[in-house]
Every structure is written in C-alpha cells, then in structure tokens.
Amino acid sequence: MSRHEDKEAAVRRLLDTPHPPVPGDLAAEAAERGARLLRRHRAVRRTAWTLFALAVLAFVLWVSAAQPWEVPAETTPPFDGL
Template structure:
C-alpha cells in the first residue's frame, strides 16, 4: 500500500465514521464570545486613537512652546569696541 492509498483509506474511514456530537448551546457561546471579542477590539481601537490624538496634541503644544525650528540665542555677547 503506497502513501496515496493510505491517505485515501484514512479519509474514507473518517467519512464513514459518525459525526461528532455538537453541544446544543454552541451557537449561543460562539455569539457571546464573538461579541466579547468585538467589544474588546473596539475598546482597544478607541484607546489607541485617543493615545495617538493625545500624543499629537502634546507634540503641537511642545513645538509651539519650544520652537525647535528657531536658532538658539548665542551664549555670549560680542565684545563692545569703540565706546
């Protein structure tokens, strides 16, 4: 018996066997689990967008106060000559 025939035999035995028993409340449990997962995903997405918006606002506030695009003032003053 070659490999293909063994696989075919295994599939044939699986098809002839009876179907497994399915719990009666399987649908209700699946719906409840799906609802929980969807609610959790929605909450995580909202938290993510809130944190992203807060980071953007914090960056804008920091940039408006620190003005990193401006050249910093010189640390020393030039010498005064001719007074």
C-alpha cells in the same frame, strides 16, 4: 497504494465513524464569544487612537512652546583675547 490513496483512505475511515455529539447551545455560545471579542477589539482600537491623538496634541503643544527650529537668541559675547 500510493501516498495519496493512503491519505484518502484514512480520511474516508475518519468520516465513516460516528460523529461526536455537539452541544445544542454551541452556536449561541460562539456568537456571544464573537460579540465579546469584537467589543474588546473595538475598545482596544478606540484606546489606541485616543492615545495617538493625545501624543500628537502633546507634540504640537511642545513644538509651539519650544520652537526648536529657531536659533537661540542668547549667544556668548565675542572673545577679546588676553
């Protein structure tokens, strides 16, 4: 027998055995868990976008107040020598 035939025979043996019992409310529990995960992901995404918007707002306010692109007006007086 080749390796492929061995694997196929093993799978057929597994499929021929009786299947384990499945709880009746499995689908409802899975749907509830999926809905809970979806709500959690939405909340995390909403929080991340809110924090990003606040960071952008803070940066814009800092830039408008500090104006880092302008040269400072205070310069040192010229040196006259000794």
